[in-house]
Amino acid sequence: MSLDRLDHSLDQEIARLKAEGRAKKPERIITGYVSGRDGHGPRYLLDGENKEFLRLNSNSYLSLSHHPALIEAAEVAGREFGTGPGAVRFIDGTYRHHRALEERIARFTKKPAARIFNSAYTSNCGLALTIGTDKTHWIGDALNHNSIIRAMRIANVPSFNKGIYAHNDMDDLERCLDRVGDGIERVAVIFDGIFSMRGDNAPVDRIQEIARKYSPRFRDGVITVVDDSHGIGAYGATGRGTSEFYMTEPDIVVGTFGKAFGVNGGFIAASKTVIEAVRQKADTYIYTNPLSVADCAAAVKAIDICDSPEGLDLLDNLQERTRQLRNGLAALGRESIAGPHPIVPLLIRETGATHRLVSRLFDAGVLAVGLTFPVVPRGEETIRFQVNAAHREADIDLVLGLLAG
Ligand SMILES: Cc1ncc(COP(=O)(O)O)c(C=O)c1O
Structure with missing residues (x-):
């Protein structure tokens, strides 16, 4: 049996999700991993892009997946x-x-x-x-x-x-x-x-x-x-x-x-x-x-x-880099939510401005997640940064420099 009629119904549902702003955007595809070097943490290559990206949107907090x-x-x-x-x-x-x-x-x-x-x-x-x-x-x-x-x-x-x-x-x-x-x-x-x-x-x-x-x-x-x-x-x-x-x-x-x-x-x-x-x-x-x-x-x-001394060192760097980002945001007068976790939110509180800043970061080679309505309530639009243990001081400086500009 053909799926034509089912496809038609599902197309309508997807169109509704898009109209409500709840549809997921096309997925970016990672095509390469470049190990950290010269005082920088690892970088990623993306399909269709000809530059390297710093990921500040990974849950891999201890950076162990390439260990x-x-x-x-x-x-x-x-x-x-x-x-x-x-x-x-x-x-x-x-x-x-x-x-x-x-x-x-x-x-x-x-x-x-x-x-x-x-x-x-x-x-x-x-x-x-x-x-x-x-x-x-x-x-x-x-x-x-x-x-x-x-x-x-x-x-x-x-x-x-x-x-x-x-x-x-x-x-x-x-x-x-x-x-x-x-x-x-x-x-x-x-x-x-x-x-x-x-x-x-x-x-x-x-x-x-x-x-x-x-x-x-x-x-x-x-x-x-x-x-x-x-x-x-x-x-x-x-x-x-x-x-x-x-x-x-x-x-x-x-x-x-x-x-x-x-x-x-x-x-x-x-x-x-x-x-x-x-x-x-x-x-x-x-x-x-x-x-x-x-x-x-x-x-x-x-x-x-x-559970080893190496793990404690990783955790140490994770905490240090997290502090660097949090303190840097505060120094720039940017709004965040206090706490020591490597999820560092940057509150923008406006959908258009959130999208624009995420795009600017992307163009400069930084991956971060913009959270806008209806994922978060209106007025709480946020850019979520996630610090990982493989990030270096220069990586966080790069992000803060972009936010300052
Ligand atoms: C609180 C919480 N529970 C569960 C999950 C899902 O984890 P998993 O990818 O292992 O299913 C997440 C991930 O986003 C989460 O934040």
Whole structure:
């Protein structure tokens, strides 16, 4: 059968997205990577462009994706065990590399156990499927990542079992908890550790306190879940994320290997029983092939490096370059959102001006993301810079020079 009629309907939908300003622009294609040299960090080549680009839009905070040890670990694992697992985990698709990564990330997050997923996105969906019941009430920050919102839908959480508190507003979180109806057996408070559009962090210590206060009211208590995808590896004194920053431990940690660790994949870390329940109940874990052994071996290596003196040096440079950019913006009288995370927002507060500045940066060989309505509310239009450990002082100076001009 022809797809003509379906194509026609979808064309109309896409046209609507474009008219509403919600359509994604064509994707740029990276065609080359040029290692750092002469006091500069790495540069990228793009299809159709004849210059090199400095990336300030990569989540690879520790710049590990080109690290020789990760590439070698992936190569060795792939040579011996092949490219794909051949089946899902419970049908002999589990290799020693999967278990090694699960043990390593559990140790890193200081949790008794962990399970890995293809992404943090599917981890959140898997978690909702695991702990959600019709007597579970979910409460989340208004700025939570799309994967958490989608997870609620996948787990069929009805709206009367959901509460949303204003961003980082702890009084509002308490109001949400006060409103939880009788008959609810467990409450999950779920929040991004670092909010990807703003670079600010959740007040994890306050959330923990509030959860403890309300916990006795429910059979299974108030469980705290942090999705620390942007924090793990990049935040806290040793890269353990937002929990380390606040020296407190949410009950369940969700994260990714695809940002600071420079690989791919996600995880849930928690008690042994929660993790066994994930294995039994999380469809996004059970019915899909796991990561390749190459990804797992590279991710283990990334965590090992993060936990070594080399990792601390990388984190040090990341923090130093982040300070350089943040202080430089302040010196230029530019508006940002305070905090030490390498996501550095530059508030422009106007759509046209945001687009113009992003284009000017692009023309000068700098990649940064413009966030405009409806991704962010009107008046909060922002250019998001992301600092990576491979950036050098001259790279940040280059960006600040462009912003000064
Ligand atoms: C809070 C949060 N969760 C999940 C994700 C998705 O991570 P992954 O690419 O591993 O699915 C992101 C990435 O943008 C994120 O910011």
